[in-house]
Amino acid sequence: MQRLLSSLGVGLLTLLLAYGVWAEERVVHFYQVNALTGQAGSYGTRSIHGVELGAKHINEAGGFTDTCGNKYTIKLDVWDMANSREQAIAGLRKAADDHTVLAVLGSTPSTGFAAMEPVAGQVKMPIIATGSAVPIKKWNPYAFRVTIATPVAAPHFLKVLKEKFNPKRVAVLYDITQDALRAEAELIRDLAPKIGYELVAFEAFRVNDADFRAQLTTIKGTNPEWLGVYAANPEGSKIVNQMDELELLSKVHIFSGYGVFQDPTYWDLSNGKIKGAINWAVAFDLASPDPQMQKVVADYRSFPEEPTIYSVYGYQALQAAVDAVKRSCTATDREKFRDALGQTKLEALAGPVVFNSPRTEPNGENQGGSVIISRITGRDSYEVIK
């Protein structure tokens, strides 16, 4: 560009100088409404840190520039919703009230997002959820989520399982209180005849349960080959430990969704017993040679916890938001931002983020995530099967 200018002469130089003066240094303000305390605290905190890391990377590189030539730095604020719907809505309202805020990033727990989604449409505040997989009946144009959810991932996962391993007797143990896990368990049950396996046991538990021996003993009695362990921590690792004590672990293959097994806390709490387990996950690999991922993993060490998929979702949400700002050339016009966001096609941290949400037919789901099916080989390592 500069070479071109120097060869064209003073006139163009003047024009460029004028253009440089016109383009301002702007601050784009994002608000995070997520669970910092309370029972969902471990997920919300990771998402918050993911967003903060994304902003830090961009700001340290000097900010970013949009397609119209303006430079931006990012400002973040955090609002703790503490597992309460009302506080989530309060945070959203506060953000909507503040005219410098462009979008809300969050929340991760479904209690928050389920409540915030309709309100986002009412207050016309764009919101990008970072991990909630709650089913949304009718999307409003302002709500989006980067989460890859069951309806997209699970059928593919089951088909691959059938292709590669041909399970005949499948059992499921799932958390009835978590939307995403329950939805997937029910999908596994409903797709059994279509895909061609027999569902021999379908047991449930609730979050905060600690003892699963009763359910596991029942499952053991039905002699399954594969067991779907649809649980989050700490229930999941307890299940695996108790499976080992009941001598069930050696007899079945375990599988799950949402990349749960790739969480290092899961490995720690189960003392590595999840080796060999299979799950579908958003295609992110913490050990990937991708330089961006390596930088994220290295810089995440400044936070007290280990990164998991929720940290990635947070980072991706920030990237998607920044990308939309770049295309819409605004830090304050929520309508223009939302329209740009609705047409996102971005190669983000661990895979594409694709939104296709026209105003007439809004749909906030991430259509682009790629899903991998992996087998756990170590605390931080897994091999990709497909």
Place this chain on the structure above:
Amino acid sequence: MSQILDHLPAFWVVALITAGINAIITMGVYFSNSAGALSAAHAAIAGMGAYTGAVLTTNFDWPFPVAILAGALVGFAIGVLLSLATLRMNELVAGLTTLAFGETMVIIAFNLDYIGGANGFIGIPLETTCNVVYLLLALVVFIAWRFDRSRLGYAARACRDNVHAAAVMGINTAWVKTVVFALGGSIAGVGGVLRAHYVLVQSPDDMGFFFSVNYLIFWVFGGSYTLWGPVFGALFLTILPEFLRFSLYDRFIIYGVILTAIVIVRLQGVITRVPLGRRPALFEALARLRGRGPQTVPASSLGGPQSGR
């Protein structure tokens, strides 16, 4: 009212609406417990009223006021049921029965797919505004004020102080207890409908023991058995965590400490009918102005401790 609200930042409006709804439900607790019952089921009653109202507006497009009435009716019915079930039990056991009832309702709601099951019932239209909430709260407080001075109110207090003496005096204790409890239930039902049409999601979790205990905390903290106590308790304890947001991580630790400290210091609740022996100076002054001298109030009519315990 709207002009005041326009000057407030929007998220304070959220806090006010939430506090107002909590105040309404806590007044429901006040009513239900005024005849000596102890209800740990009000979150569940509110929740069931909420489901009813929400289904009516969402699935059948009925107007909002009708939904509120439906919630009140459902609350009333459940109140009657609970009261009849716990008639012969002493206070503590009655309370536990209501607790068990509440949890059972949660489990039933979890398994009913028509109302959304574990996902909760979503898609509820937004109908609740600050005006509606505070109007209804004012109405409830007015009803409570009239109730306190009515024969029913005196009968309820008599039942609370000593149920046998009240029966001897000719009060139909069973009827009084049931009506009063059901009245509290209907108010809780109204509060539930308001909440459902504000948060726009109604889930079984919101009906559990934890939330009912919250309402009990508001009630006792504010001053059980006084008119303004429950309202104050609900408003104060709902808005306090918002004020504490300057401390992002330690918010609830501070909240817990404040709650515990105030309860220990003001055992009768923050607002009391008569503090431990004497009327407050302000009331004494007013009474003297009106020509009545200071009165000593017998200990048994104080709000709070039950007959001799």
Place this chain on the structure above:
Amino acid sequence: MEQFVQQLVNGLMIGSTYAVVALGFGLMFSVMRVVNLAHPEVFMVGAYVAFVVVTGLNVHGQGLGMLAAVGLFVVVLGVAMVATGVVGLILERLVIRPTRGTYILTPFIATSGVSIVLQNGAQRIFGPDPVRIPSVIPAHTFAISGVLVTSMQLTTVLTAVVIMLALRYYVHHTRWGRATRAVAEKPDVAAACGVNVNLVSQLTVGIASVMAGAAGVALGLLYNSAAPFMGLLFGLKSFICMLVAGNRHIEAIMAVGLLLGLVEAIVTGYISSNLRDAVAFALLLAVLFFRPQGLFGSYDV
């Protein structure tokens, strides 16, 4: 048949832990008419103390001989019991003593404030994630005619039984135990007879907290994890055990705790796992209808 026995064994094990925590609730309620909502959080504190001690000592149970492992377990138990005992005594002095005797809900609410502080404090100090507690007892599974029991499960049951026996001895065969029973039955008369009610109250809360702490250690090591909200559901069920059993006889509470564990296991295994939590509440409702003073009778409230 073998599956049935396995379920029974599972149930008994979990039931013994319900019993220990329920005993704490029962003690405090019968002696002081106080419902201590912070009791499940004391249980959680016990688990976290175990975490701190085990990771601090940096010993791995797998490498130890049986005797050394048991010794280590006793040390961890001891430290946790002292810590939770102190917590309980502070709780009694600051929160329970000023609020007891007035209205039944006042200490309930004061202790619920304390439980909020403890839960959020634990989350603040140790983080919101569950923490891993390395095993102390080397993991070994015994197969007794097809029924599988692990060494840690056995340790848990043994600990619970020892505690319950110790408590029973205390209540029935010591001077202070007799004083405790007197205060439980008729506090005024006991005071008139010269019993130091305040001291009994402190002892009671201390003992209950120590028991909760022991249960916390046992469960923390059994599940190899501790989390800030682990006390919630467990506490609620233990509380229900106490209510169902009545608080006249501590043996009743022990029996009901075991019974609850058993019934839960059977219902989960043979009827539906969805209904597991409903069992406790159904039991409570049934008892409250037919025998409101608890299955085995209570002292007057």
